[in-house]
Every structure is written in C-alpha cells, then in structure tokens.
Amino acid sequence: MSKRVDPLELIRKYYDPASEAYRILTIHSERVTAKALDIVDRHPEWHLDRDFVAEAAMLHDIGIFLTDAPSIDCHGTEPYLMHGALGADLLRKEGLPRHALVCERHTGTGVTLEEILREGYEMPHREMVPITLEEQIICFADCFYSKGNVEKLTVEKSVESLREKQRGYGQDNLERFDAWCTLFL
Template sequence: MIHRHLPPDSPAYRFYLPHVVMVTAEALAVARRLGLDENQLQFIEEAGMLHDIGVVAVLGDQPGLSWRLPYICHGHEGRKILEAEGLPRHALVAERHTGVGITAEQIRQRRLPLPERDLVPDSIEEKIISYADLFFSKSPAKLWRRETVDEIRDELAEFGADQVKVFEDWHKQFGEGE
C-alpha cells in the first residue's frame, strides 16, 4: 500500500521509509516490554508503517520537497487516505500522532488548518506509536539519529508545558529508564 501512494522513486520516499521503519521498530520494542499481545503488535507494526502516509497529500509536485498544504495537515490527510483504504483504526493513528496530540482548543487558539476536534492519541497503541515518533525526525539532517529525551522535551516546550507533561507521563510508562 505504501508504494501505491508513495512510489519508491518519489522525493519523499527517501525520508518516509527510514522514518517509519525506525518509528515502528521503537514502537514494537515498547509494546513488547509492556507485554502487549500478538494482535496489538501486528496493529502497531501496520499502523507504525502507515502513520505518516498523509505526507503524500501535503507534498507539492515540484522536484525536491515543496508543500501544497501546511505540513501540520499530514495527519488529517493520512486519516482520509487510510479510511479510503478501509483501515479506520490505522486512520486514527495517522490523524492523532502529531507530537503528543493536538486538542480542539489548541487548534482554535493557533488557528491551525485542521478540523476543530481533539486529535489526541487515545488507545495504548496510538500512544506508543506517537511516543516512538517523537524520537525520529523526517528532517534530512536528523533522519538517521534518535533524538534524546532532553531534545524532545525542548522541542515540545515550544508548544507549552502541557505538551511536555504528556511526554513525561508517556516516558514514565513507555521508556527504558533513560
């Protein structure tokens, strides 16, 4: 399915695939530490590989990386793609994985071009994938590097102490004692 939406020769593929593979591996490691069952592990593997599929809808058509929609829209666009593919649970992961989630209030206050509703991870699988995603950037300069807990805290602090608090809670639940 990834290749149907994001061909291997497309400009985005070179950052998409490494990113989702690393996020998925991290999420599966967390899930195994927590003792999740095989069905949950399979879902995390599938949803982890698809969580950023919405980049295809926000990328422009120009060579290199240009944008036709603001990047913040990639989660919601991913939901549309995955729902059309008949994957409603996977679609929720795509829509809710940005940072530690975005509330309707934050969408209103920041005037974000998103549906005005809570886009916050709810299930344990959604939270694990979102947590794992925080450690790996799609930025070419950081693509192959795992971010530190302190770097994640600093990045989230730009969006408010409440965002850092969610991460801290997740880190206590999902981290390896870093």
C-alpha cells in the same frame, strides 16, 4: 481486531518507490516502527496488538505527499500540519479506520481542539490526541525521529531535547510527553 494490510504495498500505491519522498517516508517509518515495537515487546502484560502497531507505525505519515514540504520531496498543496488528517482520510478510504486514528492523532503529543482554535492551526476542528496505548506508543516513538536528510532520519533525539521541544508547545504537551516517558521508557 483490525483489517490487516501490507504497509509497503499501500505506501507504494501513493508514492513512487524511486522518489526521495518514498525513501524519507519509509526510513522514518521503519525507525518509528522499531521503537514502537520495542516498547510493545517490553510490555507483554499489556496484551497489545503487535501486528497493528507495526502496520500503523509504518503508515502514520502516509499523508505527507499531499502537503507542501519540498525539503522532503512533498509537493502537495496543503500545510504540513495537515498530513495526519490527510493520511487519516486516505486510510479510511482504504478501509482502515483504526489505522486512520493513529495518523490523525500522532502529531507531536497530539493536538487538542483548544490548541487548534487558540493557535489558528489549519486543521479540522476536533480532538486529535492519541487515546489507546497503541496510539500513544506510536505517537511517542514518532517524537524521536525527524524526516529530512540522512542524519535526521537515522539519529534518535534525546529525551531532554524532546522535553524542551514539548515545553515550547505548552504545559499540556510537556505533561503528556513526561507521562509517556514514565510509562514507556
């Protein structure tokens, strides 16, 4: 069992609630959380930790403020691709190692060490692919929502558009996404 946390309280520790970054992060995270919890609720036979999924889904993008992404009011110095690893570092410091793994492993359908090295991604050199069902559910739910203007925040992407996007990242990503569609939809 994981340490329990109030996600909004923790987000407010790092974000000004009056900022656009806070608004974007919380709306996006609420959408991802709702989708993830819908999956959890449809599968009671999996005996998943619903409270953990709710908390981790709300916190999965906590590291965005440390990145250089002015379109979402984030004015840090790191490349956006690092937001998961940066958020994981924050959550580890907060005593939330299990939540940190969700941050680290949620980008796209996950990022393998092979992809990091092959593509030259500015990321730590380690496997960052979701492993547990809870991690996979949050990662999958995150695929359906973007961060940005109100339309991007509130419109759920179609499975077909997501398949096309994953196809662009390679066969492994597409296969992971398709397997999740079979399992979660």
